[in-house]
Amino acid sequence: MLNCNPYEPCGLGFSQLLYACNDTGNTGYVTWSFMKENFRSVAAHLWKNHRWGIIQPSCLCVGPPGTLEEARIRATVAYLSGGEIDIGDDLTILPEDRWQVLLSVLPPAGSSAKPVDLFEPVLIEQLPYEDISRSGFESTAGSFREDGGNIWVLQVDAGWDSWILVGLFAWDPPRIKNGREHQITRFNIPWRLLGLNPDRKYWIYEFWSGQFLGEAPLTTRPAGYVHPGDAGKLLWGSTTDVLQVAFFGPAAKVLAIREKKPHPWIVGTSFHMSSGGELRNVAWDREERVLKGVLQRPAGQLGFIVATGLDTRLARAMVDEHPAPVHTGANSSLVIPIISKGEVTRWEIFLEKD
Structure with missing residues (x-):
């Protein structure tokens, strides 16, 4: 039974499902401001999941006529709601x-994920294109601390590794300067809100783009030089206090953040938003120089896994004992395309000796 009324305590014990927001409607028809208000409401209800019942953030619609980016926002909310x-x-x-x-x-x-900024809003900045282009230095067109519900953090434990997923929501269209310039949004996320130690090194992967973002905390740019194109890296920068992520909204980004390993390792996949929860028995064999594991997905799905910590020039791959193509991805990662053959698809990455 689904409890849709606002007096949930009265229905405890009778309803298994709890409605967490207003009806989301079909894609495209509702405004971004409504989605922002509606899904922030979900953030305030996440704590109830598996305590008062199982929450339901309305129906998940991802098809047209709305945009692909809207579909990704809706899907991110649905998955991280748990x-x-x-x-x-x-x-x-x-x-x-x-x-x-x-x-x-x-x-x-x-x-459920935890909306870590619900009671402690983070600093959000608008970065000006022309000012940064001309000066080559850091500049801001304004900053604010927006109401919480923009940063959701989910712990993932797959057995072979554990990591966090960070859902970032830029709900609003970009602000406009002088009638001709869009200003990009930059999140300044304290490491402590993520439960991470900035004295350690982490590998970061963005799920929707399939982009390996490299290592964080980042090193500083030469002579402090800054260019608007730096936002193409998604990770704008970091200090010992904050992780900086910049992108244009309305959009959602899902960061898989793992502690760096001293050997080759998987940093993400395209199959499932957990970015590795669908993998089993992932292991690095140091003597044989083989990274291997098992993909568990229904037969016929096309996707890829992403590895790092290796020399891509020396790598080859096998999928279910057949040679598989590989190519170099972002930030010297290795991308292995896979078509799942059945419920279990085995893969191996071999590293030739120098």
Whole structure:
């Protein structure tokens, strides 16, 4: 039974499902401001999941007529909520790019993320394009501490490794300067809010783009030089206090942050938003110089896994004992395309000796 009324305590023990927001509606028709208000409401209800019942953040619609970015925002909210996922699309007409979005949240997380900025809003800045381009130095067009519900953190434990997922939501369209310039949004996220130690090194992967972002904390730029194109790295920078992430909204980013290993390792996948929760038995064999594991997905899914900590020129891969193509990805990562053969697909990455 789904409890849709605002007096939830009266229904405790009778309803298994708890509605966490207003109806989300079909994609494209609702305004960004409504989505912002609605999904922030979900953030305030996450603590109830598996305490008062199983939360449901309304139906999950990811198909047209709305944009792909809107579909990703909705899917990110649904997965990180950790509650029931109620599919709301006509699957007989769903485009392939939206199937990728939908399948990425199945199976559900089962536990909820924590909105770490709910009571402690982080500093958000608007960065001006022309000012930075001309000067080559850091500049801001204004900063503010927006109401919380923009940063959700979920712990993931896959057995072979553990990491955190950080959902970042830029709900609003970019602000406009002088009628011709969009200003990018930069989040300044304290490491302590993420539960991470900035004295350690971390590998970061962004799920929706499939982009390995490299290592953090980052080294400083030569002579402090800054360019607007630095935002293409997504990680704008970091200090011992904050992790800086810059992108244009409305959009959602999902960062998988793992502690750096002294050997080759998996940093992310495209199959599931957990960015590795669908992998099993991942292990590095130092003597044989082989990184191997098992992918658990239904047969016929096309995607990839991403590894780092290796020389891509010396790497080759096998999938179910057949040679598989590999290519170099962002920040010297290794990308291995895979088509799942069945419920279990085995993969191996071999490193030739220098």
